[in-house]
Amino acid sequence: MMITDETARALFDYSAFVAEAHKLANSLHMQDNDARETLVRELLEHRFVVYSDSDIRTCIAADDMVFNYRIKYARRDIVRRHYRALGQDRNKLNTLAPLTTGMYVIESPTPNMRVKERLQVDEACELAPLIFKSPKTKRFVTTVLQYGQVETCTRLHLTKQQFTARMDTAIGYCRRHRERIDGLLSNQRDEAIIDEHNQLSVLDTLLQSQHLAKEDVQQWITANRDYVEDVVGQLVGIHHQGVLINDYTHAQLHDRYLLINALQQRLDAIEQTIMSEV
Known part of the structure; x- marks a missing residue:
């Protein structure tokens, strides 16, 4: 439009x-x-x-x-x-293996690059922001993966020596944090975040539906009762906690709004964690 x-x-x-x-x-x-x-x-x-x-x-x-x-x-x-959920990226870590071993491609991508190779580059570009904390390094690595050495030097205004220094820095980071990178997506905390993200994503999808019914939200609350009880217990200003959890359809608008807003804020916070903390 x-x-x-x-x-x-x-x-x-x-x-x-x-x-x-x-x-x-x-x-x-x-x-x-x-x-x-x-x-x-x-x-x-x-x-x-x-x-x-x-x-x-x-x-x-x-x-x-x-x-x-x-x-x-x-x-x-x-x-x-x-950014994909961490669980979907579990098998993508190996796409950055050239960086972790010190071997990397510095020639520009070509139109004849095989589809599989292009997909690997795309996946590596998605994963780089999850591995490197420095925005400068994230941008550099992503640019190298997408365009190769010559175009990277042009886009980032780097000399050959500066390019080599930045590449060595990225490789050194991967080597120093190899164990963390290898286990990044499999530790218990990440699994808990993924599970909570999945729970909240179901509710988020419901709320976006043009045919949303309060009964749909009640079904979600019932299926995730322990989690919702924990959230409600921490909220200030809820007038009738029992009604909100057991009979969402007839709960006060004020209470329903506080709960839904808190759950949406939690989903936002989790997505920020997924994208920035690791």
């Missing part, structure tokens, strides 16, 4: 949009301007197709909650396309 310049300006100044765009920039190590452009493109192509140009301005003026959630979900959609 297309929107007018006036609506675009209003959207770019809208606090909910600005906040989600900044989260996106932090998650994907982008400039804020690039994140805003990426987020608005995602919204117009997917989440905002149900709105007209005037609808968007009306929702902004009203600070519409559903509208705000569409922005939040669009940001999550973008992030999830870049």
Whole structure:
């Protein structure tokens, strides 16, 4: 869909949009301007197709909650396309083996590269941000994997000596942390995070459904009762905990809102952990 310049300006100044765009920039190590452009493109192509140009301005003026959630979900959609859950990346660590052994390819990729090789490069590019903590190193390694030495030097304004030094730094990091890297995705804490992420993702999918019924949420609460009880027990301001857990359909709107908002914030926090802590 297309929107007018006036609506675009209003959207770019809208606090909910600005906040989600900044989260996106932090998650994907982008400039804020690039994140805003990426987020608005995602919204117009997917989440905002149900709105007209005037609808968007009306929702902004009203600070519409559903509208705000569409922005939040669009940001999550973008992030999830870049980063897979840790459990799905378990078998991808070997794609960075050339770095950990000190052997690496410095020639530029060619159109004749086999499909399997291209897939391995794509997977390695997805995995690099999970291994390297320094944004500078993440960018360097990803650029090398995608474009080779010559293009990397051009894009990052590096001399041959500087390129070699950065490559040695990346390889040295992998060697020093080889044991951590090898076991990164298999320790118990990561498994717990994956399990919780999967639980919350089911609820997140339910909440995005256009045909969501309160009974669907109650079924999810019942299936994850122990987890929900722990969350509710830590929330300040819940009026009727028992009703909220046992009869969500008839719980107060205030209590339902606090619970759902807390669960969504927890999902956001887990995704940030997956992307930045390791």
